[in-house]
Amino acid sequence: MNYCPDCAAPIEQRIPDDDNRLRAVCSHCGAVHYENPKLVLGTLPIWNNKILLCKRAIAPRSGYWTLPAGFMELGESTTDGAHRETLEESGADVEMGPVFAIFDIPHVAQVHIFFRAQMRSETLDPGPETTDARLFGIGEIPWDDLAFRSVRAALELFIEDQRLDRHMVHRQTILI
Amino acid sequence: MNYCPDCAAPIEQRIPDDDNRLRAVCSHCGAVHYENPKLVLGTLPIWNNKILLCKRAIAPRSGYWTLPAGFMELGESTTDGAHRETLEESGADVEMGPVFAIFDIPHVAQVHIFFRAQMRSETLDPGPETTDARLFGIGEIPWDDLAFRSVRAALELFIEDQRLDRHMVHRQTILI
Numbered sequence: 001m002n003y004c005p006d007c008a009a010p011i012e013q014r015i016p017d018d019d020n021r022l023r024a025v026c027s028h029c030g031a032v033h034y035e036n037p038k039l040v041l042g043t044l045p046i047w048n049n050k051i052l053l054c055k056r057a058i059a060p061r062s063g064y065w066t067l068p069a070g071f072m073e074l075g076e077s078t079t080d081g082a083h084r085e086t087l088e089e090s091g092a093d094v095e096m097g098p099v100f101a102i103f104d105i106p107h108v109a110q111v112h113i114f115f116r117a118q119m120r121s122e123t124l125d126p127g128p129e130t131t132d133a134r135l136f137g138i139g140e141i142p143w144d145d146l147a148f149r150s151v152r153a154a155l156e157l158f159i160e161d162q163r164l165d166r167h168m169v170h171r172q173t174i175l176i
Numbered sequence: 177m178n179y180c181p182d183c184a185a186p187i188e189q190r191i192p193d194d195d196n197r198l199r200a201v202c203s204h205c206g207a208v209h210y211e212n213p214k215l216v217l218g219t220l221p222i223w224n225n226k227i228l229l230c231k232r233a234i235a236p237r238s239g240y241w242t243l244p245a246g247f248m249e250l251g252e253s254t255t256d257g258a259h260r261e262t263l264e265e266s267g268a269d270v271e272m273g274p275v276f277a278i279f280d281i282p283h284v285a286q287v288h289i290f291f292r293a294q295m296r297s298e299t300l301d302p303g304p305e306t307t308d309a310r311l312f313g314i315g316e317i318p319w320d321d322l323a324f325r326s327v328r329a330a331l332e333l334f335i336e337d338q339r340l341d342r343h344m345v346h347r348q349t350i351l352i
Contacts, residue, residue, distance in 0.1 A: 001181040001182075002181060002182060002183070002184070003179055003180065003181055003182070003183070003184035004179065004181075005177040005178060005179055005180075005181050005187070005209075006177075006178060006179070007178070007179070008178070008179035008184040011181070018304070021249065033181075034247070035250055036214045036215065036247055036248055036249070036250065037215060037248050037249075037250060037252075038212045039212065039213060039215060039287060071210070071212055072212055072213050072287075073197065073212070073213075074211055074212065074213060074285045075282050075283075075285065076213075076282055077280035077282050077349045078278065078280050078287055078347070079280070079347070079349075080280075080282075098345070098347070099275075099278065099345060099347055102254065102275065102289075104253035104254050104255070104256075106251050106252055106253050106256075107251075109250045109251065111215060111248075111254055113278075128194070169274070169275060169345040171254070171255070171274070171275055173253045173255075
């Protein structure tokens with residue numbers, strides 16, 4: 001941030017009086033512009049014990065496989081956002097389930113929340129951000145071609161949950 | 177947002193080519209400035225079956241009681257942030273527990289995540305954002321003087337969990 005989004009004057013990095021961190025503060029109007037981590041919402045869509053993955057058509061990690069997920073938008077809930085991303089990226093008709101996992105990724109200032117989702121049919125209709133959407137059995141997961149570490153972590157936890165007949169909400173911090 | 181934080185040219189609201197929503201787009205450099213919901217992190221600190229509440233010294237809701245909570249900062253995890261806010265607002269030394277509840281509050285574009293927290297002692301040392309910090313038994317909660325609806329919801333769920341001997345992660349959408 002170089003200029004104040006309110007009044008276009010130059011920004012300076014300083015610690016406001018009632019604060020203890022460097023913030024982007026306007027040198028003219030004094031507005032403090034906070035930067036905060038972003039939420040990414042996704043699903044773990046299941047059909048007959050197979051998992052739905054989408055091959056990304058866009059950067060970052062174009063050509064790699066991901067669970068359907070994307071940035072939360074203003075005005076929606078976390079389940080709304082996860083449901084919307086699933087529909088946009090795969091066309092899958094899912095019934096949203098409970099929270100599956102929360103991944104903290106501090107070095108990119110993101111929090112990823114994945115929900116369990118039960119597919120209502122096998123029908124898929126990938127959108128423009130996806131070149132392919134496909135169901136993978138547990139033995140078929142393309143481990144070497146996954147797009148993101150949170151996706152890998154979610155798949156590993158899902159498999160481990162099944163093995164141990166474990167039902168829980170996971171939280172993990174993914175470090176550099 | 178009136179001016180581009182990158183180049184100070186006027187912002188226009190339009191739908192970028194590869195998008196389906198109005199965004200703040202720079203009329204000069206073309207940068208798209210996304211706005212996303214913010215995360216608020218807090219704890220439900222417990223000592224001998226009493227709950228720690230803090231009386232707010234600052235707006236919004238100055239003078240009302242809250243669970244320790246605040247905006248997530250860049251570079252921290254959700255548990256880090258909840259722990260930091262608890263220390264800043266109450267001075268309580270807590271052992272962080274698992275996720276207790278996720279509240280979606282779409283009309284203010286916020287997601288509140290509360291963690292269970294076990295106090296290691298009764299010692300409290302409220303910071304500048306808090307005029308008082310106190311332990312409340314379940315029958316003593318100041319229901320008419322709570323600061324936020326997510327705080328009320330968290331306390332109600334905690335009491336109901338105890339009554340039903342229920343152990344779960346809650347998710348609720350709080351509407352207008």
